[in-house]
Amino acid sequence: MSLSWLGLVLGPQLQLGSQAPEMNDKTGQLYPQARAGTAQQGREVYRANGCFSCHSQQVRPQGFGADIERGWGVRRTVAADYLFDSPLMVGSQRIGPDLANIGLRQPDANQLLVHLYNPQITMATGQKSNMPSYPYLFEKRKLGRTISPDALKFPSGFAPEAGYEIVPRVEARVLAEYLRSLHAEVPLIELPSITPGTNAVAETNAPAAAPTNAAQSSATNSPAK
């Protein structure tokens, strides 16, 4: 009756239950490190809105699936990457793209917020996102004397009607911080990362994100398609 418990609960707990951060030779820092407070608050927003229902957060190794070829990561994810995450929301669906490294692909908070406000805006021309918009994470405000410092900056043609601005609520801001904190690229002894350029994969890598330039995709990439 408890055989599967021994194998899937007790065994892993004995091996991994007391895993601790370790000194990383390459970076000279402890890895992993806990996320910043705002990012941890953002994880609660991620949980509350069930983002894990469509987005996974696990990268499979090269040669198994096309996760790395799609630019979803530079190496597979390992147990250490999730040490401080509770609840752990690795997800089992890819209705949307994997988010294990969304913070590398799109470090710009404004872009992430615009994507949450209306995913279609950040898509490359001719492409459509299947993600719902999250208008309830934002506030449409009448413009005061000046534009609010954290109002969304839209690309031309997508700005709200004149005299209004879109301001992210706290939930949206911390959620963007959480997404920015998602990156599992630190090279590990057992797992050197596959850096773009050294790998043939980068040439063919045209993730929906940046059809123009694959090699620099992590900097110019629009978020998750």
Place this chain on the structure above:
Amino acid sequence: MSSSTQGLSSVATGSAPAEVISSKEIDASCRWPLLVFFSSAAFWFLFSTVLGLINSIKLHSPNFLAHCPWLTYGRLRPAQTDSFVYGFAAPAAFGVTLWLFCRLGRTRLIAPGFLAMAAKIWNIGVLVGAVGIMAGDGAGFEWLNFPRYASLILFIAYVFIGIWAVLTFKVRQQDQLFPSQWYLLAALFWFAWIYSAANLLLVFSPVRGVVQLCVNAWYASNLLNVWLSVVGVGVIFYFIPKLISRPLHSYYLSLVAFWGIALFGGWSFINTNAPLPSWIPALSSVFTLMMILPIVCVALNVHGTLSGDFKSVRTNPILSFIVFGAFSFLIAQSMNVLSAFRPLNEKLFFTYFTAGQAHWLLQGFFASVAFGAIYYIAPRVIGVDLVQQKSIRRHLLVFVAGVIIYGLALTLGGIVQGANLNNASVPFDEVIKGTLPFLHASTIGSLLLVIAGLLFAVNLSSLCFNCVWGMGKQLVKKGEERP
């Protein structure tokens, strides 16, 4: 209350004088708790399928109802699956278990009043949980998304239900056991064990990091592949022989199937390259493959029992429900075994295929078996004439069509999606476009399932209406007889 004291006294004395209790009396003792279990199951089935319809529309039209935080896909999807498992499947399982313990043990139900109360507490728990998820309080774990305050209510209710069910089993007057009895008895303990252990390790005092992934997979596979499967197969092994008046084909096959499910069922749902030490996914795959053994045993036993009398399957809609359930069990479990193969796991994990597999198991297998059983049991415990075959058949047709359309759409859509996802030259938005026709088809299936839910609710409430109507008529008659 008299029945409960009788039951308890026979527990105390150990060997009460054998008393022959008529089936009618046994059924009557189950009336109130079973009515609560079955009617709430009907309600939550409808609730869950309506959410399922909304979700299915959202998958191809993402901005449908996107403005309301309570109705965002990420909350509705867990609310849909969890209200199905805890709102529909569990109460249906409890109701059928209690009745089978009474009937097979030739005993009255112990403490029906308490059980009806526990059933209501359970329902309050499900309501709190579903509202909690929609309000943004979900726990964040698949199949265990109810917030902790709801899990606590459910657990308290379950302690009562479980204890009274086990006591009812204990006071049985028929010592010889039929396979269904130990299937269901084991399921009672199994649920208590996995539900408490998983809640403790994930929600109340969470383990660290990826161990949560293991515990979640362990819980999910024990919940679906062991608990629900054992209950459903136990019910199948009772009703098929019962409905065609023949013995179960093989006692030993049912024994092997039981131990097969118990040993190998709880290991699935771990992706071959999950971020874990590789022995864990390897072990998971190997044990999942061994599920072939119980699948074959169930198939042989069902086939052996039915063979020579297949025409009853067409003429008796209750039997059709049960046999369709058995058939879906084979599909769902075979899909599970297939996705444990490394090359297939690569293509199928992370796709609609896994959602389709859960659908075949929950709707195709469990709901179908539960509907059949409830149609058999409900009229007897209420004490009215059977439901009209015609209305059962209407429900059957709509339901089976819905299950097949939705199931095929997700299964095939998942295969296409997986093939595209693993080909990096297909841009992500093309992957999504490839799934759209299947998602549109799945909406038709969802709609049919909602209608099936409505028909079930109508059929069940017409039984209750007949009962009240009958009682009213009797009263009037008595009044007229009196001068």
